[in-house]
Amino acid sequence: xxxxxxxxxxxxxxxxxxxxxxxxxxxxxxxxxxxxxxxxxxxxxxxxxxxxxxxxxxxxxxxxxxxxxxxxxxxxxxxxxxxxxxxxxxxxxxxxxxxxxxxxxxxxxxxxxxxx
Amino acid sequence: xxxxxxxxxxxxxxxxxxxxxxxxxxxxxxxxxxxxxxxxxxxxxxxxxxxxxxxxxxxxxxxxxxxxxxxxxxxxxxxxxxxxxxxxxxxxxxxxxxxxxxxxxxxxxxxxxxx
Numbered sequence: 001x002x003x004x005x006x007x008x009x010x011x012x013x014x015x016x017x018x019x020x021x022x023x024x025x026x027x028x029x030x031x032x033x034x035x036x037x038x039x040x041x042x043x044x045x046x047x048x049x050x051x052x053x054x055x056x057x058x059x060x061x062x063x064x065x066x067x068x069x070x071x072x073x074x075x076x077x078x079x080x081x082x083x084x085x086x087x088x089x090x091x092x093x094x095x096x097x098x099x100x101x102x103x104x105x106x107x108x109x110x111x112x113x114x115x116x
Numbered sequence: 117x118x119x120x121x122x123x124x125x126x127x128x129x130x131x132x133x134x135x136x137x138x139x140x141x142x143x144x145x146x147x148x149x150x151x152x153x154x155x156x157x158x159x160x161x162x163x164x165x166x167x168x169x170x171x172x173x174x175x176x177x178x179x180x181x182x183x184x185x186x187x188x189x190x191x192x193x194x195x196x197x198x199x200x201x202x203x204x205x206x207x208x209x210x211x212x213x214x215x216x217x218x219x220x221x222x223x224x225x226x227x228x229x230x231x
Contacts, residue, residue, distance in 0.1 A: 044224045103150070104160075
């Protein structure tokens with residue numbers, strides 16, 4: 001069974017600085033997708049970035065980028081120029097389409113605090 | 117992006133009563149809808165997967181008789197918590213899968229409090 005691990009329960013970053021959130025996963029499949037979701041205090045899940053496993057190029061979305069290391073099964077999120085609005089819970093998620101269920105498996109989350 | 121709504125946003129009920137939560141995809145037809153449960157400061161735990169017109173598939177450990185899921189149309193799925201007890205108090209989140217992309221879009225969640 002696939003698992004997703006986020007080893008950092010909480011992280012802090014100074015406003016305007018850069019922070020990296022870690023995520024590792026375990027799977028025997030070769031075709032899958034990885035996601036980072038943000039959950040602010042409102043509890044609405046917001047997609048931050050996604051990565052297709054077959055793509056070697058790391059995904060980027062403005063200030064958000066990932067370091068995808070397929071062999072190491074690592075998928076970290078880098079937030080540059082951190083802003084106060086980035087403070088939230090961040091969840092790493094895995095999805096395999098192989099079984100046809102399209103289920104997401106979420107990590108335990110990392111709470112990000114942004115210090116002014 | 118695609119919008120998913122949930123109703124109600126929060127509900128308080130007495131122990132022993134049943135509560136229904138609706139999940140709607142507003143601007144697209146959802147091939148599949150998912151129901152998650154989230155405890156305070158915890159991750160999302162998948163409860164069940166529902167496809168329109170068929171029975172829901174429940175995850176291991178989820179009581180199908182307590183958490184009834186109906187997916188009557190491509191835009192509406194409902195979760196009914198039957199004979200609710202205080203331990204059922206939680207935050208329930210639905211998501212809807214877009215067929216052409218398989219990406220899930222999440223509803224804003226429903227906070228259930230059972231007294």
